[in-house]
Amino acid sequence: MYALVDCNNFFASCERVFQPQYRNVPVVVLSNNDGCVIARSNESKVLGVKMGVPIFQIHQLVKEHNIKVFSSNYTLYGDLSNRVMNLLSTFSPDIEIYSIDEAFLKFHTFSKYFDLNDIGKSMHRTVLKGVGIPTSIGFAPTKSLAKVANKIAKKFPERTGNYYIIDTEEKRIKALKWTEIGDVWGIGRQFSKKLKSINVNNAYQFTMLPDAYVRKEFSVVGLRLKHDLSGMPTIEFEDVKPKKGIATTRSFENMITDKRELSERVSTFSALAGVKLRSQQSNCELVHVFLQSNRFRLDLPQFNPKVTVKIPFPTSSTFEINKYAQKALNEIYQSGIQYKKAGVILMGISQDDTQQLSMFEYENPKEKVLMKVLDKINLKLGEKVRFGNMGVSKWKMRQEHLTPQFSTNLNHIIKVKAG
DNA sequence: TCTGGGGTCCTAGGACCC
DNA sequence: TCTGGGGTCCTAGGACCC
Numbered sequence: 001m002y003a004l005v006d007c008n009n010f011f012a013s014c015e016r017v018f019q020p021q022y023r024n025v026p027v028v029v030l031s032n033n034d035g036c037v038i039a040r041s042n043e044s045k046v047l048g049v050k051m052g053v054p055i056f057q058i059h060q061l062v063k064e065h066n067i068k069v070f071s072s073n074y075t076l077y078g079d080l081s082n083r084v085m086n087l088l089s090t091f092s093p094d095i096e097i098y099s100i101d102e103a104f105l106k107f108h109t110f111s112k113y114f115d116l117n118d119i120g121k122s123m124h125r126t127v128l129k130g131v132g133i134p135t136s137i138g139f140a141p142t143k144s145l146a147k148v149a150n151k152i153a154k155k156f157p158e159r160t161g162n163y164y165i166i167d168t169e170e171k172r173i174k175a176l177k178w179t180e181i182g183d184v185w186g187i188g189r190q191f192s193k194k195l196k197s198i199n200v201n202n203a204y205q206f207t208m209l210p211d212a213y214v215r216k217e218f219s220v221v222g223l224r225l226k227h228d229l230s231g232m233p234t235i236e237f238e239d240v241k242p243k244k245g246i247a248t249t250r251s252f253e254n255m256i257t258d259k260r261e262l263s264e265r266v267s268t269f270s271a272l273a274g275v276k277l278r279s280q281q282s283n284c285e286l287v288h289v290f291l292q293s294n295r296f297r298l299d300l301p302q303f304n305p306k307v308t309v310k311i312p313f314p315t316s317s318t319f320e321i322n323k324y325a326q327k328a329l330n331e332i333y334q335s336g337i338q339y340k341k342a343g344v345i346l347m348g349i350s351q352d353d354t355q356q357l358s359m360f361e362y363e364n365p366k367e368k369v370l371m372k373v374l375d376k377i378n379l380k381l382g383e384k385v386r387f388g389n390m391g392v393s394k395w396k397m398r399q400e401h402l403t404p405q406f407s408t409n410l411n412h413i414i415k416v417k418a419g
Numbered sequence: 420t421c422t423g424g425g426g427t428c429c430t431a432g433g434a435c436c437c
Numbered sequence: 438t439c440t441g442g443g444g445t446c447c448t449a450g451g452a453c454c455c
Contacts, residue, residue: 010455031423038423054422072423099426099455188453219429221453247425296422308448343424398421 001116001139001167002237003105004146005088005123007081008134008154010101011039014077015070017132018406018414026067030055033253033398034071071399079408083131091123096238104143106237120163137163140172143235144228147185148175148203172231176204186225191218203229242280242351248272249343253398255294256339259329262291266329267390269344270322275378277321277346278371283314285348287321289328294340305332314350317367318374318387321346 007013011029016022026043030036036052037044047065049058055069062069081100089095094106107114120137127135136157138149145166152175153164166172182192184203194217200206206214207230215223228234248269256262266289277284290306309328311320325344374385404412 033421033423035422052423056421102455186453190452219452221429243426245426249424251423294422341423345425 001107001141002143002146003092003107003116003119003123004098004138004143004150005103005105005127006136006138006150006154007084007101007127008136009039009041010081010133011070011072011077012041012044013133014080015073015403016041017080019403022068026065027070028055028062028067029070029072030401031072033251034400035251038072069401071402073403073405075405075408076403079405080131080133083407084127084133084135087126087130088123090126091119094237097240104146104237107139116165116167117163120165121161124162135162138166139163140166141231142228142233143237144185144225145172145175145231148179148229151179151183169231173204176207176229177202179203181206184225184229186221191222242282242349243276244347244349246273246276246282246284246346246349247343248276249290249341249345250397251341252339253395257335257337259333259335262333262339262342263326263329264390265342265395266325266344267322267387269342270325271318271387271390273344273346274316274318274321274371275375277349278316278375281352282349283316283352284321284346285311285314285350286346287311287324287328288345288347289325289332290343290345291329291332291337291339292341293337297338300338301336303334303337305334307332308347310348313362314348315363315367316352317363317371319367320363322387 012027015027015029024043025041026047026049027041028037028044028049029039031038034055036054037049037058038052040049040051044067047061047067049061049067055062061067077100084101085095085097085103088103088105092105092107094108096104096106098104107116107119116139120139123137124135127133136150136154138146138151138153140146140149149164149166153160153162156164166175179202181187181195181201181203182189184206187195187206195201195206200209207226209226211223211226214226218225224234250265250269252265256265270287286308288306288308290304292304293302294300295302307328309324309331311324315321321344377385406412406414
């Protein structure tokens with residue numbers, strides 16, 4: 001049996017952990033630069049706040065209903081996520097951290113030694129008490145069915161006690177008939193449209209389609225999903241794998257035309273991507289750099305150049321990465337365009353322990369050591385060491401509603417008064 | 420005025436090889 | 438008039454996820 005544990009309205013719930021006064025008021029959390037709504041409390045959902053809407057489009061609603069607005073605080077969310085995952089891993093050694101707010105757990109010998117009802121109740125209680133985050137839990141014999149069970153638990157918290165178990169054929173069929181096709185894990189907008197056009201409106205109907213048809217129209221991905229939903233474990237439980245691509249991309253607060261300014265951003269993106277790369281003990285051989293104009297300003301010329309450049313040897317050094325990223329920027333930059341977004345993506349990733357030595361060119365071995373020291377200093381002191389071309393003009397994201405880093409910064413920790 | 424960021428996997432088609 | 442066949446590898450783009 002698998003369990004899928006999902007934190008309810010995760011970012012919104014995180015903001016409430018240290019600010020209980022917002023527990024019963026509508027809350028939303030915004031994306032970078034305070035752009036779009038990326039998390040909503042139940043109260044906000046009821047008010048009709050849609051996922052992904054630009055906040056400026058709902059100013060009226062926010063004002064009318066006193067919706068509490070937060071800028072995103074990823075340091076806080078990341079830390080609370082770690083705490084949740086640590087608690088969950090005490091329930092089973094087999095845990096797949098699927099995203100910042102979701103994890104699959106595997107239970108091998110469930111019915112003999114454990115009662116899933118006990119486990120479900122206990123997991124919810126433990127995480128709520130230990131971190132302050134409410135969760136929903138779904139149990140089922142396959143991962144996609146655990147997703148379905150989870151949705152039921154989330155939809156009917158009172159009736160289910162925040163967990164739901166699919167452990168019989170009757171419950172499986174009933175659950176699938178209840179699940180709208182567009183809500184199925186792996187069925188997105190396009191697939192859902194296509195399925196509805198042939199009158200497949202729920203998950204059960206999808207599992208009744210012929211294999212050959214599903215394979216042809218929805219590729220092997222769709223076929224695997226069909227089997228998994230039918231009760232045959234097909235979507236595999238996965239161990240932690242190093243990432244195959246590492247991206248650092250940002251929209252700018254304002255549009256940028258100047259090449260030097262772009263070059264500073266690219267340097268910073270290179271450095272951030274380098275840190276992520278080294279933290280998973282990897283090296284990269286390809287650097288992809290892109291620029292984008294403002295896609296919402298159709299009155300302005302649109303230009304979205306991109307290029308991938310090869311580094312002659314695998315490296316994890318910020319110096320090397322940035323050298324080639326700058327080269328890439330030089331290749332694609334055109335003056336006279338107002339750019340709104342840029343990014344650096346590292347690809348061609350290999351692991352430290354499977355290093356191919358290049359015959360002609362290689363990295364200065366001192367760089368590895370230097371980067372190690374640098375990462376340590378920055379971890380300890382918080383981004384004190386910067387590279388020359390990252391520039392001194394410290395640009396800032398718009399974050400007008402940012403909460404403190406309650407759980408990761410000593411200066412932000414809540415003080416409790418005695419007496 | 421204002422519009423996110425970071426991933427995965429699969430497929431089709433082109434380049435290239437013998 | 439007429440122009441092989443069978444592979445591999447790589448990449449861009451599209452679908453999906455949170």
